[in-house]
Amino acid sequence: MKRRDTLKALGFSGITFGLAVGPAEAGVPLPPDKKVPLKVPGGRQPFEAERDAKLHADKFFTPQELKTVTILSDIIIPADAKSGSATQAGVPAFIEFMMKDIPANQTPMRGGLAWLDNTCRKRYGKPFADCTRAQQIEMVDQIAYPQKAKKDMSQGVAFFNMMRNFVVCGFYTSKIGIEDLGYKGNTPNQWEGVPEPVLKKFGLSYS
Amino acid sequence: MNPFQIKEAPVVYDVAIVGSGAGGGMAAYMLAKAGAKVVLLEAGGYFDPADPKYITQLKWPYESPRRGANTTRPFGDFDAAWGGWQIDGEPYTAKTGTEFHWFRSRMLGGRTNHWGRISLRFGPDDFRRGSLTGVGDDWPITYDDVAPYYDRVDKLIGVFGSKEGLRNEPDGQFLPPPKPRLHELMIQKAAKGIGIPVIPSRLAILTKAINNERGQCFYCNQCGRGCQAYADFSASSVLCIPAIKTGNVTLINGAMCREVTTDSKTGLATGVSFVHTGTMQEHSVRAKTVMLGASACESARILLNSKSALHPNGLANSSGVVGKYLNDSTGASRGAFVPALMDRDRYNEDGVGGMHVFTPWWLDNKKLDFPRGYHIEYGGGMGMPGFGFGFGTENMNGKYPTANGTMKPAGGYGSGLKEDVRRFYGAYVHMAGRGEPVPLESNYCEIDPDKVDKYGIPTLRFNYKWSDYEVKQAKHMQDTFEEIFHAMGAIPMGNKPGPDTNHGYGLEAPGKIIHEVGTVRMGKDPNNSALNAYQQAHDCKNLFVVDAAPFVSQGDKNVTLTILANSMRTSEFVIDQVKKKNI
Numbered sequence A: 001m002k003r004r005d006t007l008k009a010l011g012f013s014g015i016t017f018g019l020a021v022g023p024a025e026a027g028v029p030l031p032p033d034k035k036v037p038l039k040v041p042g043g044r045q046p047f048e049a050e051r052d053a054k055l056h057a058d059k060f061f062t063p064q065e066l067k068t069v070t071i072l073s074d075i076i077i078p079a080d081a082k083s084g085s086a087t088q089a090g091v092p093a094f095i096e097f098m099m100k101d102i103p104a105n106q107t108p109m110r111g112g113l114a115w116l117d118n119t120c121r122k123r124y125g126k127p128f129a130d131c132t133r134a135q136q137i138e139m140v141d142q143i144a145y146p147q148k149a150k151k152d153m154s155q156g157v158a159f160f161n162m163m164r165n166f167v168v169c170g171f172y173t174s175k176i177g178i179e180d181l182g183y184k185g186n187t188p189n190q191w192e193g194v195p196e197p198v199l200k201k202f203g204l205s206y207s
Numbered sequence B: 001m002n003p004f005q006i007k008e009a010p011v012v013y014d015v016a017i018v019g020s021g022a023g024g025g026m027a028a029y030m031l032a033k034a035g036a037k038v039v040l041l042e043a044g045g046y047f048d049p050a051d052p053k054y055i056t057q058l059k060w061p062y063e064s065p066r067r068g069a070n071t072t073r074p075f076g077d078f079d080a081a082w083g084g085w086q087i088d089g090e091p092y093t094a095k096t097g098t099e100f101h102w103f104r105s106r107m108l109g110g111r112t113n114h115w116g117r118i119s120l121r122f123g124p125d126d127f128r129r130g131s132l133t134g135v136g137d138d139w140p141i142t143y144d145d146v147a148p149y150y151d152r153v154d155k156l157i158g159v160f161g162s163k164e165g166l167r168n169e170p171d172g173q174f175l176p177p178p179k180p181r182l183h184e185l186m187i188q189k190a191a192k193g194i195g196i197p198v199i200p201s202r203l204a205i206l207t208k209a210i211n212n213e214r215g216q217c218f219y220c221n222q223c224g225r226g227c228q229a230y231a232d233f234s235a236s237s238v239l240c241i242p243a244i245k246t247g248n249v250t251l252i253n254g255a256m257c258r259e260v261t262t263d264s265k266t267g268l269a270t271g272v273s274f275v276h277t278g279t280m281q282e283h284s285v286r287a288k289t290v291m292l293g294a295s296a297c298e299s300a301r302i303l304l305n306s307k308s309a310l311h312p313n314g315l316a317n318s319s320g321v322v323g324k325y326l327n328d329s330t331g332a333s334r335g336a337f338v339p340a341l342m343d344r345d346r347y348n349e350d351g352v353g354g355m356h357v358f359t360p361w362w363l364d365n366k367k368l369d370f371p372r373g374y375h376i377e378y379g380g381g382m383g384m385p386g387f388g389f390g391f392g393t394e395n396m397n398g399k400y401p402t403a404n405g406t407m408k409p410a411g412g413y414g415s416g417l418k419e420d421v422r423r424f425y426g427a428y429v430h431m432a433g434r435g436e437p438v439p440l441e442s443n444y445c446e447i448d449p450d451k452v453d454k455y456g457i458p459t460l461r462f463n464y465k466w467s468d469y470e471v472k473q474a475k476h477m478q479d480t481f482e483e484i485f486h487a488m489g490a491i492p493m494g495n496k497p498g499p500d501t502n503h504g505y506g507l508e509a510p511g512k513i514i515h516e517v518g519t520v521r522m523g524k525d526p527n528n529s530a531l532n533a534y535q536q537a538h539d540c541k542n543l544f545v546v547d548a549a550p551f552v553s554q555g556d557k558n559v560t561l562t563i564l565a566n567s568m569r570t571s572e573f574v575i576d577q578v579k580k581k582n583i
């Protein structure tokens, strides 16, 4: 690049002192990118978009693991009178993504699933996903209540706590979960204060 | 072409400004409006909160595959900050046994795109802590010197609040404050009962439109994402972009300043040299005046790296004070569960992007065993769920009866668990103390003797330890939080932080509150300060620092409003000095 071109790239050429140029978003153009251009979604930095695309392309769960995660998800958050289930809210895919996004989750998750299958094999002769519904619930009942669980179930309790965390979080941050929760915000409005009936209920007022 | 050849622009600008955050943005705005030809050097990329390319506001958690988790951004996927505590290729270190965490945002507007908008004036006492308490130093300026600029900044950026007439918590030119949320009314009532004031907060958010360029707040609670209506103050939308529109500003993004160049005979500043972050090419610009607003630690770094025969200790550093007296606000916090808020009625209580009430410092340190105060920030309410929502439900649902009064075992699953999540939603409050530390010469940043960043620029090494004063203050915060929790019938979460929690009583590590100041302090005496009362270098009259580096002390207030006022004051001084042909 010639000196003059460099100056032009900098946004300095053709100006005499006293006549400044307008905004130069990137005064110097970035070197051309040889990779296939990735569409960067609004609000993302290019490195984030690249990272997300890579994580989406990778696979963490084996088909067997995913089956177990899916069954557990719907045991933890089933459909009820008010809303749908975890799988209807796409929770297994969220958990799959989080394993890759925060790799520290991988060993406790993979190991926990293996612990569950081993324990089921010992008890029922089959991995968790192949057990009957009654057996699955019997197993889950052993690990779902931290204060009631037997001592030899402690690893299972830790795993189930992790599962419960991810399933509850995945569900209540989904569209149907947010509706279930009754969160009313994230929309332009005029804040006028706490509704009058609520104030009354709490014996509070603005005066 | 020789790639090492340094590119030099043929123009001489009136002013070169380094950094486009609160300090640099204000200087660019003031000088461009006054007709000066300005080159604005910003290490980060272009950012405009209203450009869909950058907007995260009003997105839902499920629009992020990680539901807003903070994997790549410290405050989560939707936060506006490009940067964080660690930036790839831009390292820093700390001396063994000490700690400092340095938050940097690399973008037009710097950290003001996602700051908390808490805009508190320093009070008269905050400028003279040294003479009032015998610990620390006085500023070379007083509240009266800054007050007119606070007034003008309030009007320019828009700050809401209430007139309270508190002596050391001066009122501003306020827009109407939003009404408190439910948990805030509960806190207010409980705290009042035990003698702790809780008043409307003071945030740089437009609860009323102030001009045609910026919209009014529509209460989405997301200022941290940046406001596409420009209804909150960001240096990008309110200062830099309007400054550029004057036609007087040449903005260069990706310009990582290496040093301030000086004349080998006069020692005066001649401009700035920088590396372009995209091309890695060296460049320099020439200017008649240089203003540093790269943030407190970075401005110290630039000065320390600007060594020459006439400035062997680095520029503006004949006193050796540059880098010293680094101090950040103290911080400690605690959360609590409010049983009365279980099974709440649902309504939209987003409000503005921050608390609607806060507690200014209310006690007399003469009667306490620590010399400086703190304020309390409050959180809580029915917020938008994000990553982490519902975690640890097993720690809650075994402790409190269900709606029909029965107890259940902790944990569980199924539709009963769904009921628990709904029941506990919005039933938590949070308190965070933010306090003033005593600035110490022994807390400093310096140039690491054997490290450089990826641009080849020598990096910073920190040395920072809290003193007993700050630990005692954190203890007092914890006691106060519990008093208020108990008064409102809330149950504090977890164990009370004791002497061994964090840096003592939950005291956060230095740097974590992101109010670092003091590294290029101003003062009357050139032997122990780098800048005079106009933030002008004692050693170099055409060099100014306009970020928080000149601060002599922190105040028990957040610092940004004072950065803005001081930068405005310094900018007018520069204009005046140019008119008088002094620089």
Ligand SMILES: Cc1cc2nc3c(=O)[nH]c(=O)nc-3n(C[C@H](O)[C@H](O)[C@H](O)COP(=O)(O)OP(=O)(O)OC[C@H]3O[C@@H](n4cnc5c(N)ncnc54)[C@H](O)[C@@H]3O)c2cc1C
Binding pocket: B018, B019, B020, B021, B022, B023, B024, B025, B041, B042, B043, B044, B075, B103, B104, B105, B106, B107, B108, B109, B110, B111, B112, B114, B115, B116, B117, B118, B119, B255, B256, B257, B258, B293, B294, B295, B296, B298, B302, B514, B515, B546, B547, B548, B558, B559, B560, B561, B563
């Ligand atoms: C999450 C969060 C919440 C906060 N909340 C509040 C609050 O409620 N109230 C309050 O008062 N303060 C708050 N702060 C602090 C506030 O953001 C800072 O005090 C303020 O932004 C500092 O302004 P500044 O101009 O000094 O630096 P910055 O805003 O950091 O801007 C510095 C700019 O300089 C650029 N730069 C740095 N180095 C170079 C270089 N070598 N060459 C060229 N450019 C460079 C940077 O890229 C950046 O754009 C908060 C901060 C954070 C992160």
Ligand code: SF4
Binding pocket: B057, B205, B206, B216, B217, B218, B219, B220, B221, B222, B223, B224, B226, B227, B228, B229, B231, B232, B351, B352, B353
């Ligand atoms: S709360 Fe108001 S000012 Fe803040 S981002 Fe939302 S609309 Fe903008």
